[in-house]
Amino acid sequence: MKLSENEASKLIEKLWFRHTDSTIIAVLQDYKTKEVLMVGHMNREAVFKTLTTGYVHFWSLSRKKLWLKGETSGHFQLVEDFKIDCDGDAMVFLVKSVGPVCHTGNRSCFYRNFSDLI
């Protein structure tokens, strides 16, 4: 799904960019299986690009730059729907994944449980 630039701007005004580098937290969830795929950060520009293009964009905390998810891997994440939390500092994006979301090749970044770490 995509919003118009006007709609996206209105929505962004309601968000609370309280996290590192003036961001919100964005949770990607598979729109069919409901699996949580990844957590990232979005600044105003990343939210705007995500909402108006339908492709997930993040603000990279490490590289300090806007980042179209999949720009190098081709594994774009397409927005099917989204939700905003009660205080506006986090969003859930229900996505259709073109390819694995994780740089390790796993479908989800959350592929480890406690037996993998202890």
Next chain:
Amino acid sequence: MKLSENEASKLIEKLWFRHTDSTIIAVLQDYKTKEVLMVGHMNREAVFKTLTTGYVHFWSLSRKKLWLKGETSGHFQLVEDFKIDCDGDAMVFLVKSVGPVCHTGNRSCFYRNFSDLI
């Protein structure tokens, strides 16, 4: 589920407390419906308490203190399972909710969509 203090300590050593106030991001997800309920932050102590008691604890970014989720409302969130992401700065907790997770009384904090905000 609960871990022993020894297991919890070992797991915590593998995490990357890179976010505000030396925290990781914690996503709560309903263990049955897979609905995303809430996003919060956990410092080392909050992760330790969560893992060893089986009750979700957060670090409150606003109040700058440890916070047992449900301590005032009685709506505790019981850990059924959890996952750790690829770089160790976020976890997903699959929980059984004693009551609504949101202070608004909604089952999930993510109860708003774009038509509620535009």
